[in-house]
Structures are given as C-alpha cells and as structure tokens.
Amino acid sequence: MRKIFIIFFFNFIFCNISSAESYYFKECKLNEALQADYTIDVNKKVINVVLKTSDGQIQEWVDEIQIIQQKKIITKKIISGAGENRYFVYYLDKDSESIIKQEYKKQSGIDLFIPDGPKKQSFCANVKADWDKNKIQDVENSKEQEQILKAQEKILKKQKSIVKCKGNNHKEWTNCYGSYQTETALKYTGEFKNGKILEGTALYPGGSKYVGGFKDNKPHGQGTFVYSDGSQYFGEWSDGKNNGNGTKIWNDGKKYSGKFKNDKPHGQGTFTSPSGEKYVGEYKNGKRHGQGTLKYSDGTTYVGKFVAGLEHGDGTCIDQDGSSVACTILKVGKKDSSVEKNRRDILISGKKWIKLSKYKSGAGEKLKNDFNKKASELCSNGNFDTLEQKIVVLEMDETPAFGIETVVKIGVEGVVECK
Numbered sequence: 001m002r003k004i005f006i007i008f009f010f011n012f013i014f015c016n017i018s019s020a021e022s023y024y025f026k027e028c029k030l031n032e033a034l035q036a037d038y039t040i041d042v043n044k045k046v047i048n049v050v051l052k053t054s055d056g057q058i059q060e061w062v063d064e065i066q067i068i069q070q071k072k073i074i075t076k077k078i079i080s081g082a083g084e085n086r087y088f089v090y091y092l093d094k095d096s097e098s099i100i101k102q103e104y105k106k107q108s109g110i111d112l113f114i115p116d117g118p119k120k121q122s123f124c125a126n127v128k129a130d131w132d133k134n135k136i137q138d139v140e141n142s143k144e145q146e147q148i149l150k151a152q153e154k155i156l157k158k159q160k161s162i163v164k165c166k167g168n169n170h171k172e173w174t175n176c177y178g179s180y181q182t183e184t185a186l187k188y189t190g191e192f193k194n195g196k197i198l199e200g201t202a203l204y205p206g207g208s209k210y211v212g213g214f215k216d217n218k219p220h221g222q223g224t225f226v227y228s229d230g231s232q233y234f235g236e237w238s239d240g241k242n243n244g245n246g247t248k249i250w251n252d253g254k255k256y257s258g259k260f261k262n263d264k265p266h267g268q269g270t271f272t273s274p275s276g277e278k279y280v281g282e283y284k285n286g287k288r289h290g291q292g293t294l295k296y297s298d299g300t301t302y303v304g305k306f307v308a309g310l311e312h313g314d315g316t317c318i319d320q321d322g323s324s325v326a327c328t329i330l331k332v333g334k335k336d337s338s339v340e341k342n343r344r345d346i347l348i349s350g351k352k353w354i355k356l357s358k359y360k361s362g363a364g365e366k367l368k369n370d371f372n373k374k375a376s377e378l379c380s381n382g383n384f385d386t387l388e389q390k391i392v393v394l395e396m397d398e399t400p401a402f403g404i405e406t407v408v409k410i411g412v413e414g415v416v417e418c419k
Helices: 002-020 133-160 356-360 365-378
Strands: 023-029 034-041 046-053 058-068 072-075 086-093 098-106 113-115 120-128 176-181 187-193 196-203 209-215 218-226 232-238 241-249 255-261 264-272 278-284 287-295 301-307 310-318 324-329 343-349 384-397 407-418
Touching: 023 098, 301 384, 343 365, 365 384, 365 407
Parallel strands: none
Antiparallel strands: 023 034, 023 120, 034 046, 046 058, 058 072, 072 086, 086 098, 098 113, 098 120, 176 187, 187 196, 196 209, 209 218, 218 232, 232 241, 241 255, 255 264, 264 278, 278 287, 287 301, 301 310, 310 324, 343 407, 384 407
C-alpha cells in the first residue's frame, strides 16, 4: 500500500508542477488598433489567442503548434482570410520577445508554399518564455509511463481474485494463480490455464521484465516489456515478438510509435529523438521507406520519398520559418559509406509510344526485365536487392497523329543495393 501511495504522490506532484507552468506573450501590439495575448499550452500543443481592439471588443481562438524549439514555438499553417490559397505561419520568438508572422501563397495544384511579402514583427510587453524543450519531452514520456502502470495495476487487480495454484507441477495448473521458475532461471508469475501462463509477469535472467498476455509461454496480445538497459516497449505482441501497434522508448530518449512487424518498425509510424528530430511516415523492415516527413533538429523539414532509411527522390524542403520549395535528394549520408557505395540508381527508358490503355494494363514487364539485367551488370557479382522499382510516364501525347487515344512513353526507375 505504501508503494502505491508513493507512486501516486510522485505522479500528483509531477503533474501539478507541469500544469502550474505557464508561458505567454501578452500585450503584443499588432497595430495601432489591435493588441493580442498568446498563452501557450505545451501539453495540448496549442496557443490560446485573445485579440483586443482599441474600442474594447474581444475575440478568442486557438492555433495549433507545429514544433517547439528551445527559442521558438512555431504554429502550423493557418488559412488566411486574404484570399484563395492564402496561408500564414507565426512563431513566438524568445530572444526578441516578439511575434513574427509570415504569409504564404500556395501554388495551385501542388503542395508548394511561397512566402508572400515580408515578415511582420510585433513586440510584446509582457513575456514569460522560459520553457525547456527537454522538460516538455520528459512530460510526454511520463504519460507513457502512466499507461504502463495502469496496465500493470489492471493485471494485478484481476489476479487477486483468482485462486492460488496447488502443487509444484505447473503443467497441471489451470484457472489459478501461481509462480514457477524454468531451468534457465526464467520466472513466470500469473494466471495459468492448462499448464501454461495466460496473463502475468515474466522475469528474465538478464534483468528484463514483461507484463501482459501470453500464448505458449511467449508474450502475446497486449503487454509491456522493460529491457535490462531501461528501454521499454508496450503494445501488441504475437508469438513473442512486437507485432501490430506499439510504442518503443529507448534508454537514450528516442521513441517510436506505430506499426511493428517481427520486432521492427513496419508500416506507418512516428519517430522522435531528444535532439529534436522527428519522422512521420512509412517504415519497412525497421527503416524509413516510402512516403514520409522528416523534421531535422535545426527546424528544417523534408517531405517526400525514403528508400532503405534515406531521403531519396523528389520532395519538398521546408525552412524553419515554414517557407517551402521543391527539392530533390538522391543520396544522403557519408560519401565513403559502404551502404552508399553499393547503391545504384537505374532508369530504363522505353523507346516506343504505346496506348495509354496498354500502359495501365501492365505493358512494362519487358522494361522490368531490362531493369534487372542492368542491375546485374552494375553489381560486380550479379547479386542485388531491389530497394525500389516503379513504372513512370516519361512522355505523353494527348493528340497523336494517328488515332484518338492518348499515347505515352514509359520507363522503369528504381534503386538497387549490390550484395
């Protein structure tokens, strides 16, 4: 009882300290007739805005936060009332104690935002901006810890109502609560059915601990695993491995939340690091692969394709102030990296015009074969892994000289890694 009280008391104090902290930029003079107060809610990641006019009218609304930096808090893009495809972003600047606003115009048909006009700066008379980015991250991690504690308490509460297992032969235990240790010093404690643990705790020889569901004595269903080095995973399990939705927090503060397959990030997920780097997008076999958004620690962002963990291809590069331009990143990493040395970019171009209907029905099979042949030639031993391969339209003629159907020239492009 004393242990539970101490945990509760600690969480109570921690949460109250967090909620007591308030950051704001007030009495910000936007113009001669307008003044605004900006109150920051770091827990909800929003800014509560109160706009006041010189004749006493008040208007209130909430803006969402895009990113919290050590010296700046930047909003997400906000639709402007200045016209169609008009947006703006503002950020609260700690050093200058001001609000800096930048307007943008979105290019029609594409996700490209061009700065429209100069930045507008409004100084604030009353500012409290002593937020700590690392402390904010600690608060988010404490929420994860709270979820783990709740899951453990739920299991313990359920097990108290189950009768204790009788005898020393665990293979005979069923519908009861017991504890036994294997020959390899792995200790199971929990609810048993038909001689196998169904739900409970596993203590491993190296100091790791698992709390949750089991199947055939392996983690299965919902559960939490605390590794001997302090890293943690909580979420879905299958056959003793992370499979499904889950969250892993490493002992150095890195964190991934999303889909897992065979203990690796696989599918859609979000990764963050203490340095401020954040990736939201697709994973394959533990690496960034597919479409994603990578926000670097300096506040800049890349939105586009990733191949085998690296930025690769056409995308959008976004600066710290939210301005964006189209960009192409083909190879990221050290030039002497063995991984980079072994990668080959390949484009096989078709020479003939074909009808659009044939392209859609899969006319690129020969080009795919030529792609594989070219990869074998580029790799000295002929062995390679295909990291990405796709059919692309190189040219299109919507008014061909003969016939009325649109014709195209196609190609196959991609990336291989020589073994």
